[in-house]
Amino acid sequence: MHLDPDVPSEARGNGIDGDAVESRARSYAASKGVLFTPMRQRVLALLAASGKPMAAYEIAEKLSDTRKVHAVQAYRALEFLQDAGCIHRLASRSAYFACDHLHGEGETVVFMVCGQCGAVQEAVSDLVARGLRGVAKTTGFRPLRPIVELEGECATCAGAPAI
Ligand SMILES: [Zn+2]
């Protein structure tokens, strides 16, 4: 993994600790009494290394070498990895990316998606959570899974000199 020492860790698009997420996925599988299959392992490793969101069909394509991997196989692995808390799904792009945070139960995470380089950064916000609950209350809506996605420009792209 290439790490630029001048860039703070939060600003790195691909600063995912692949080993940490893998061991989390393994212990989740063990706790559920299911196998951490090679497919699950390969999908997670690919996402952790890519550092950018990928759609299921892209993942299937990338993993097709000697044997063809079908999108449905990738989907199944992605479902497991989502349950294990190792990846997130970007609803706006139907794409998935690895996450090495340990999110608390019911935590509201804001995904910031850069339209230039495609990197995603995450921030947890209680303020946003409270705001969303307040909005939902006005209509009696019961929120289950709050998803907040911001499209924009990351600090690196915003600061890059225009050529
Ligand atoms: Zn996360």
Ligand SMILES: [Zn+2]
């Ligand atoms: Zn960017």
